[in-house]
Amino acid sequence: MRQAPRPARAPWSRALALFGIAASLSFVGPVIAQEDDDGGGDEPGTTTTTVNTPSGSAPMPADFSGSLQIVRGPATANGGATPGTAPEIFPEASRVFMSVRDTDPVPIETARRGGPWLCSTGQCTTTLGDAGQSRIGDDMLRSIKLQTPTLPLPLTIWGRLDEQGRRTLDFDPVLLSRRDYRHVCAYPPVAPDDKSGGRKVEKAPLCRDSVPVPPQPDSGEVLLGLQWPKQSEMADFRYLAIVDSCGNARVQPFQRTFTVPVFEVASGGCGKADGKVLRIFPSGGWLRVTAFNLENTAAATVVNATYRVSVPPLENLVESNPARMLFPDPQLEDLKVDCGPAMRKPGGPPSGPPSRTPPPGFTPKAPAAAPKPTTPKPGDKPAVQAAAQTPTPARPAPVAPKPSPMGPPRPSLPRKATAPAGPGPQPLAHVSLVIAPEPLRQGVCRVRMMGSTKGRLVAPLALYVSLTRTDRTSNGAPIELLNEHKWIVTPNSAEFQLPPLAENFDGDSRLRLAVYSDPLNTDGKVVLVSDATRVAASLRSGGEAVPEAARRLIGSATIHSVPLCGEANFETLEAAGSCLRAYLTIPAMLATLQITRAPWLERPLVTRTVLSAVGVALAVDSYDPVRRRAFPIAGQLGGSIQQLGDGRVGLLGYLGVAPTIPVLGDGGNTTSFGFLAGLGLSYITNESGPDEGLKPAAFLSVVVQVGQATPQASASGRAVFGSYQGE
Numbered sequence: 001m002r003q004a005p006r007p008a009r010a011p012w013s014r015a016l017a018l019f020g021i022a023a024s025l026s027f028v029g030p031v032i033a034q035e036d037d038d039g040g041g042d043e044p045g046t047t048t049t050t051v052n053t054p055s056g057s058a059p060m061p062a063d064f065s066g067s068l069q070i071v072r073g074p075a076t077a078n079g080g081a082t083p084g085t086a087p088e089i090f091p092e093a094s095r096v097f098m099s100v101r102d103t104d105p106v107p108i109e110t111a112r113r114g115g116p117w118l119c120s121t122g123q124c125t126t127t128l129g130d131a132g133q134s135r136i137g138d139d140m141l142r143s144i145k146l147q148t149p150t151l152p153l154p155l156t157i158w159g160r161l162d163e164q165g166r167r168t169l170d171f172d173p174v175l176l177s178r179r180d181y182r183h184v185c186a187y188p189p190v191a192p193d194d195k196s197g198g199r200k201v202e203k204a205p206l207c208r209d210s211v212p213v214p215p216q217p218d219s220g221e222v223l224l225g226l227q228w229p230k231q232s233e234m235a236d237f238r239y240l241a242i243v244d245s246c247g248n249a250r251v252q253p254f255q256r257t258f259t260v261p262v263f264e265v266a267s268g269g270c271g272k273a274d275g276k277v278l279r280i281f282p283s284g285g286w287l288r289v290t291a292f293n294l295e296n297t298a299a300a301t302v303v304n305a306t307y308r309v310s311v312p313p314l315e316n317l318v319e320s321n322p323a324r325m326l327f328p329d330p331q332l333e334d335l336k337v338d339c340g341p342a343m344r345k346p347g348g349p350p351s352g353p354p355s356r357t358p359p360p361g362f363t364p365k366a367p368a369a370a371p372k373p374t375t376p377k378p379g380d381k382p383a384v385q386a387a388a389q390t391p392t393p394a395r396p397a398p399v400a401p402k403p404s405p406m407g408p409p410r411p412s413l414p415r416k417a418t419a420p421a422g423p424g425p426q427p428l429a430h431v432s433l434v435i436a437p438e439p440l441r442q443g444v445c446r447v448r449m450m451g452s453t454k455g456r457l458v459a460p461l462a463l464y465v466s467l468t469r470t471d472r473t474s475n476g477a478p479i480e481l482l483n484e485h486k487w488i489v490t491p492n493s494a495e496f497q498l499p500p501l502a503e504n505f506d507g508d509s510r511l512r513l514a515v516y517s518d519p520l521n522t523d524g525k526v527v528l529v530s531d532a533t534r535v536a537a538s539l540r541s542g543g544e545a546v547p548e549a550a551r552r553l554i555g556s557a558t559i560h561s562v563p564l565c566g567e568a569n570f571e572t573l574e575a576a577g578s579c580l581r582a583y584l585t586i587p588a589m590l591a592t593l594q595i596t597r598a599p600w601l602e603r604p605l606v607t608r609t610v611l612s613a614v615g616v617a618l619a620v621d622s623y624d625p626v627r628r629r630a631f632p633i634a635g636q637l638g639g640s641i642q643q644l645g646d647g648r649v650g651l652l653g654y655l656g657v658a659p660t661i662p663v664l665g666d667g668g669n670t671t672s673f674g675f676l677a678g679l680g681l682s683y684i685t686n687e688s689g690p691d692e693g694l695k696p697a698a699f700l701s702v703v704v705q706v707g708q709a710t711p712q713a714s715a716s717g718r719a720v721f722g723s724y725q726g727e
Contacts, residue, residue: 025193043083045141051669062299063231065128066136068288068308074123088112090241090249090290091306092363094190097275098241098249103453107294108251109187109204116201117294118303130308133286137307140289143225144314145259146173146531149215150329154223155532157326160310161542169526170536174266175290175456176220176283183265186275189247203467214376217531218328218453222280223364226289226309235299235664237291244278245285246270254291255408264314281549284313324519324527324539325459334451335515336425339439341650349477417621425450426572428515428555434626435559435570437507443500447515449489461522461698463487464551465496478512487515488523505520511559520547528554529578560626580631581623585707589613589640594682594699597718605663613650615640619670621657621709633659636676652697654680670707 002032036038062080064070071087071269088094093112111117132138144158157171185207215221237254247270247688250260263277270279277286291303316322425448426433447465465487466476481504487496518524519531521536527535535550563579591610617638620630642650656678682697684690 009553019218036529049135057548062233062235062302063229064129064299064302065231066134066139066229066307068131068307069129070127071116071119071292071303071305072125072127072298075299086119087124087126089117089294090243090292091288091478093244095247096243096247096249097188097273097638098187099184099186099275100251103239103253104250105187105207105251106204110201111294113190113204114412115203115204118296122676124303128671129178133308133310136231138310140226140229140307140309141224141311142227142257144312145225146171146176146326147221147223147528148217148219148328150217151529151533153533155529156536157222157532159225160536162540167312168477168540168541169312169314169323170280171325171532173220173222173264174315174326175325175431175458176529177218177328177524178263179221180213180220180287181211181261181277183479184276185209185562186248188275217331220529222262222264224262224280224311225257226260227257228255228291229307232299232305235291235302235305235603236293236296237298237304238293238656239291241288241290241292243288243290243550244280245287246279246311247273247546248275249279250275254721260287280311280314282313285311288701289703307613315680322525324525324532326529327457327461327526327531328453329449329528329530330449330453330554332429333427334448334449334453335428335450337427337428337433337443337513337557337570338444338448339435340424341444347605355398385465406591420592423542426557426570427511428557429613430556432558433562433570433572433574435561436643437509437561438563440498440505442499443498445498447487447498447513449494452492454489455491457489457491458527459525460523461489461526461528462518463489463554464518464521466512466514466516467498468514469504469509472504485517485522486523489493489707495589500562505561507561507563509561512556513559514556515554516551517554520545533647541656560568562626578624578631580620582618582620582623583707583709585617585619585636585638585705587615587617587636587638587676587701587703587705589615589676589701589703590705592642592701594642596693604616611640612642612644613652613701615652617656623709629664630670632661632674633657636678642682648692649685650698651685652659652680653681653682654678654697654699656680658703658705660703670705670709672705672706674703676703676705677701692697 017564030365069091089108089111098109107115107117111120113621114120137545143157144159145154147154154526155171157173158169159167160170162168187204187207228602233256239251240254240258241249241251242260243249244262252258253261261277262280265271265279265281268281268283278681279285288306289303289309290306291298297303298305307386400461428447435445464485469481470478472479481501484499517528517531519527519535527539531550534552538550552644589612592612613637616634620638622635623629634657636656638652638656639651639653642651642652656676658674658676660672660674663673677700678694679698681694683694684692
């Protein structure tokens with residue numbers, strides 16, 4: 001049976017079905033999304049916290065929690081506030097001395113005096129935050145550094161973390177001199193009469209710095225390293241104002257990380273504010289850091305935000321192991337070696353009159369004026385007139401009491417220190433010196449620390465002294481001549497006495513005197529500035545067990561220990577020169593050509609002999625003790641015994657000149673080979689008696705001379721037979 005075809009579905013029914021499906025999906029989607037948000041507790045969501053946000057204002061894109069104060073601008077451009085009630089560009093801006101660095105100071109100073117800026121019409125509101133110390137504000141201070149002209153990079157003195165994660169103080173900079181900031185120009189506080197009120201504010205003048213004073217080598221500049229809080233770093237600020245507790249402010253361009261130079265006041269008092277530099281104190285303190293704008297808001301409606309930053313103490317004297325103090329490096333002229341006589345200091349307490357310098361703040365009184373003579377009046381009695389005309393007799397000066405014969409004698413005036421004669425101390429400026437053996441054998445040489453900075457040493461400074469002999473070695477190393485090397489320097493004890501040298505030392509030695517810094521010595525509480533960077537980590541980790549690894553050479557001298565000419569027992573290498581050397585020598589004449597007869601009386605004239613004479617002579621030559629080299633020509637005064645043949649013997653006394661070539665010259669040996677020419681007198685005898693008698697003689701010989709110049713010197717400095725000494 002054939003069925004009839006089904007009728008087609010109407011188009012409107014299909015559309016209705018699709019609409020129903022879409023509507024059901026729209027109800028299920030929000031439910032699923034809500035369940036995901038509520039049930040996803042394991043994954044934290046990203047949220048923005050708004051702090052100090054007034055009701056009705058838009059949420060801020062930055063978090064200013066922990067701030068001391070926030071100033072918000074108007075939500076709309078419409079005014080309506082009363083002029084003169086506007087907040088300042090930063091807290092107490094009109095009361096402080098302000099210096100502006102690295103930006104145009106004119107608009108900032110104009111706005112500070114009441115000129116036009118974003119909040120000058122009084123439309124901004126101020127919200128107070130945490131009144132006291134806050135963790136976010138204190139975390140802005142990241143480090144405290146020290147910069148000197150001799151340091152290539154700033155030295156961190158505070159900010160490193162210890163084992164407990166706390167920031168610690170590594171070094172105390174109180175002993176260093178301060179940088180000069182007198183050239184900085186600063187605006188004074190705004191006087192009450194200068195505020196605008198209802199009048200127009202004139203444009204502020206430009207403040208220009210003067211010429212700065214060149215810093216001294218030991219002048220230190222303390223730098224505070226700060227970082228703006230990360231939760232508000234998206235705010236678009238333009239300026240930073242840093243204010244101390246003494247009424248000084250510094251304005252500079254806004255940066256996320258920035259440094260601020262400060263001046264550490266060792267006395268602990270603010271002094272007079274001037275705005276040239278911020279003040280901090282050894283006992284700690286605080287700063288106010290404000291980021292602000294003048295034209296636009298920085299984040300939503302925020303115009304400026306202020307944080308309180310605590311500055312830690314730069315001294316920890318209450319701890320058992322306080323931070324080491326920094327001390328300026330000694331200059332080349334400060335360390336000196338002295339082998340001369342010590343200056344005689346006056347003994348006993350000073351006996352002079354006490355100082356008449358008035359104490360600070362004392363104002364001397366003016367001397368009383370003499371009474372004016374009384375003019376007699378016409379109505380006075382004669383006795384009164386006579387008394388008025390009679391001058392008042394002057395009072396006699398008080399007579400000092402005579403000293404009692406039983407009393408103590410009157411002390412004499414103090415004597416002045418007697419300066420030593422001769423050359424003064426020589427600096428350990430990595431130079432060469434010549435020192436006679438006598439002061440080194442007697443132990444009168446000493447190393448002294450001089451200079452004006454020595455008076456600042458309120459704590460001991462540890463140094464290391466070494467004296468080695470370099471011309472001889474022991475097991476391939478120089479021979480150390482000192483047993484005690486530690487030198488603790490204080491203002492009243494700034495000398496290191498070299499002990500008497502005996503072992504491994506003679507009169508012709510080459511020595512090296514060196515002074516090292518010893519920053520890890522436990523007896524020292526002061527560290528030189530140049531050593532602080534290297535030893536900071538060792539001091540924190542307790543690395544004092546290996547102090548030799550941290551030592552640094554700060555002064556040295558190469559000493560040529562040889563006798564000197566004259567009365568000076570030590571000189572510089574350039575001033576030492578050569579010395580006249582006197583010594584005994586034994587000349588052996590190998591071949592001689594001699595004239596012993598007067599040509600106008602007798603003949604033969606010339607006598608030739610071989611290996612015929614030997615004698616003894618006093619030789620004098622010029623000797624360079626540093627180079628260990630003698631001048632090749634020496635003068636001689638001596639005599640010899642000659643064998644003239646046929647039983648004749650000659651006694652020859654002569655004054656001659658000997659050009660020689662040294663053969664052995666170490667340790668004062670003067671053995672040489674050369675010629676000897678001289679003039680003198682010859683007395684010739686034979687077995688029976690006088691043969692030819694006394695005759696004049698002249699000779700020229702080839703000689704070998706053997707001698708020894710003892711390398712010793714007398715304490716008086718006069719000529720000594722057989723030594724290098726001269727007059």
